Amino acid sequence: MTNVESTTLKEMQHQILGLLEQVKFLTEQNQMLRQRLFGRKSEQKIGIILDEQLSLMDTLDASLLFNEVETTGMPALPEPQLEEITYKRKKRKGKRELDFGGLPTQQKLHELPESKRVCPNCEGTLHTCGHDVLRRELTIIPAQYIVTEHVQAVYSCRDCEKSEKHEYSDIPVPIIKADVPAPVISGSGVASPSLVSHIANQKYTLALPLYRQEQEFSRNNLNLSRQTMANWLIYVSQHWLVPIYNALKNILILAYVLHADETSVQVLKEEGKPAESKSYMWLYRTGCDASHPIVLYDYQPNRKHINAKSFLEGFNGYLHSDGYQAYQNLPSDVTTIGCWAHLRRKFADILKSLPDYNKPGSLAMRAVEYCDTLFELEREYAKLASDNNFNARYEARLEKSKPVMENFFVWVDSVYGKNIMATAKSNMGKALAYALNQRQQLENVLCDGRLELSNNRAERSIKPFVIGRKNWLFSNTEKGADASAMFYSIIETAKENGLAPYEYLKFIFETAPDLDIIGNPDWVSVLLPWNAPDICRTSSQAATYRK
Numbered sequence: 001m002t003n004v005e006s007t008t009l010k011e012m013q014h015q016i017l018g019l020l021e022q023v024k025f026l027t028e029q030n031q032m033l034r035q036r037l038f039g040r041k042s043e044q045k046i047g048i049i050l051d052e053q054l055s056l057m058d059t060l061d062a063s064l065l066f067n068e069v070e071t072t073g074m075p076a077l078p079e080p081q082l083e084e085i086t087y088k089r090k091k092r093k094g095k096r097e098l099d100f101g102g103l104p105t106q107q108k109l110h111e112l113p114e115s116k117r118v119c120p121n122c123e124g125t126l127h128t129c130g131h132d133v134l135r136r137e138l139t140i141i142p143a144q145y146i147v148t149e150h151v152q153a154v155y156s157c158r159d160c161e162k163s164e165k166h167e168y169s170d171i172p173v174p175i176i177k178a179d180v181p182a183p184v185i186s187g188s189g190v191a192s193p194s195l196v197s198h199i200a201n202q203k204y205t206l207a208l209p210l211y212r213q214e215q216e217f218s219r220n221n222l223n224l225s226r227q228t229m230a231n232w233l234i235y236v237s238q239h240w241l242v243p244i245y246n247a248l249k250n251i252l253i254l255a256y257v258l259h260a261d262e263t264s265v266q267v268l269k270e271e272g273k274p275a276e277s278k279s280y281m282w283l284y285r286t287g288c289d290a291s292h293p294i295v296l297y298d299y300q301p302n303r304k305h306i307n308a309k310s311f312l313e314g315f316n317g318y319l320h321s322d323g324y325q326a327y328q329n330l331p332s333d334v335t336t337i338g339c340w341a342h343l344r345r346k347f348a349d350i351l352k353s354l355p356d357y358n359k360p361g362s363l364a365m366r367a368v369e370y371c372d373t374l375f376e377l378e379r380e381y382a383k384l385a386s387d388n389n390f391n392a393r394y395e396a397r398l399e400k401s402k403p404v405m406e407n408f409f410v411w412v413d414s415v416y417g418k419n420i421m422a423t424a425k426s427n428m429g430k431a432l433a434y435a436l437n438q439r440q441q442l443e444n445v446l447c448d449g450r451l452e453l454s455n456n457r458a459e460r461s462i463k464p465f466v467i468g469r470k471n472w473l474f475s476n477t478e479k480g481a482d483a484s485a486m487f488y489s490i491i492e493t494a495k496e497n498g499l500a501p502y503e504y505l506k507f508i509f510e511t512a513p514d515l516d517i518i519g520n521p522d523w524v525s526v527l528l529p530w531n532a533p534d535i536c537r538t539s540s541q542a543a544t545y546r547k
Helices: 003-038 158-164 193-205 210-219 226-253 305-311 325-329 340-353 363-386 390-416 420-424 427-437 439-447 456-472 478-496 501-514 523-527
Strands: 154-156 175-177 257-265 267-269 279-286 295-300 317-320 334-337 475-477
Touching: 154 158, 193 210, 193 226, 193 456, 193 478, 193 501, 210 226, 226 279, 226 295, 226 478, 226 501, 226 523, 257 456, 267 478, 279 305, 279 456, 279 478, 295 305, 295 478, 305 325, 334 439, 340 363, 340 427, 340 439, 363 390, 363 427, 390 427, 390 439, 427 439, 456 478, 475 478, 478 501, 501 523
Parallel strands: 257 317, 267 475, 317 334
Antiparallel strands: 154 175, 257 279, 279 295
8 A cells, every 4th residue: 555545545544534533423412402592491300320329428539429439431231130119109198278368358148038947947037156267269350440539638727818818918929839759750740650650560470471561551542552651661760760779789899708690682783783783681699698689780781801890899708690601701800600500401401412421421410410419418408508507518518519519520630631623623622621611610609608519590590581581572662671771680689688679669669759859868768678667578488588
C-alpha cells in the first residue's frame, strides 16, 4: 500500500469515526426531544435503585456509597427474585368536608303548605316540633356591577344667612363642604378602587387577558374596552405601585440571601427592536431567612449582565441563580450560589431518554443518585431550617453533604477526563462540563446555613408570570411591560405575606390617593404588605408558603 493510499485510508477512518459520533449525538438529541414532547415531565426521584448501593442515610462513610472503580462500567445485574405482595386498600373514612369557617350562613326553611298540615290519624292541625339540617350547600352570588354616586354635602350657617340680609353686614356666609375621597385615577369618573383591583386581579393573579375581560363586561351590558383598562392599569402602576415597589426594593437590597431568575417576554412596540424580538423579565426575591418575603420583577429589553448588576447595586451577600453567566459577572461582594436542581435536571433528562434496560449502572443514573442523596439530606435538615436553626444546618452539611459533593466531583473528573474530545460532543459530556464549570458555585451552598441547595424558590415565584404569558402572549408597549412588572411584584409579594391580592390592591387604591405625599416622606410605609389591615389577610396565611 502506497503512502497516498495509507493517508487516504486514515482520513476515511477518521471521517467515519466523526460521522459515528455525529450519529450518536443526533440520536441522543432525538431521544431527548421525544422525551420532552411525549414523556413524563416529573422530576421526582428515579425509581431504579441498585441493590448493592447503600443509602447515605444508613451510613456516614461516603466512600462506601460510591465505588469509584465501577463508575464507568458495570456488568448487567441478574433479574431479582420478585416477592409476591398483596396490597389491601384502606377503607375511606368518609368525604372530606370543606371548611366553611368565616363564611356567612343563611338558612332556607322548607315547610308544608297550610293545606297539608293535617294529621293523618285524627285530622287535627300539625304544628312545628323541630327542624332537621339535611345538607349544607356552598352558594355563589355572581359579580354585580352597581354605580356609586359620590354626593358631597354642602353646609351653611342659618345665623350668618340672616345677618347677610342686614344692609350693614359685610361678612360672607361660610360655605363648608364634606370631605370626599380622592379618585384612584384623576380625571376618570368611572374607575373605582374596586373595579381597577378586580381588573388587575383577573389579569395578573388569574391570568385572564384584558380582551376576555372586555368580552365578559360586554355580556353584562358594559362597554369597557381593553384599551381603557390597559390605560387604567398603567396609570395606577405609575402613580401608586411604583413608590411601593421602590420601598420594597430598598428593603430587598439589605437582605443577606437573595434568589434570581429571568424569563423572556415579547414587547411589540419597543424602540429600536422588531416586534418578534425577545425582551426579559428578571426576578429577584428574598430567601428562607426573610421575616417579610419580597418578590420583585424587573422588565428589561435584553438579557445583559448589566441589568442584574444595576438592580443589585448596594447588595452584599449570597445570590442563588442558575448557571447563566450574567450572574457570575457581578461585583466581588456578591457570592453566587449554584443550583443543584438545574444540574440534576441535565442528567435526569438523559436518563429519561434511555431505554429501561440501559438505565441501571448508566452514567446518568449514577449522577442522579449523587444529587438525590444530597436532596434526601436536605429533607433531613428541613426541621432545622423551619426552626431558624441555620447554624445547625450549616454544621450538618459540612458533616454529611460535603463528602458526597467531593466524591461526586471526583467521579465527574474521572469520567470526563477519559475521553474529553468524544465526551464533550454528547449530552452527557455537556452535563459533565456544566458540573465542572459550576463546581465553585455549587459548593458555595456549604458557606452558610441560610443557603439552599436549589434555586427552586425563584422558579416558583416566576411561574405565575410564565402562566400568565401563555394567555396574554405579549405586552403591547414598554409602559405595559413595566406595569406588568409592578403588578406581579406587588401581587406575588402580597401572596407571600398571606394577603388576598384583590383586597390588598383595593386597600392601596382606596388609601394612597388621600395620603399626604408631600408633607409625609414616609407615607408609603402605610401601604407595605405587612402593614395592611386584617381584611386583606387570608385564613391560610400564605406567608409560610413552602419554607
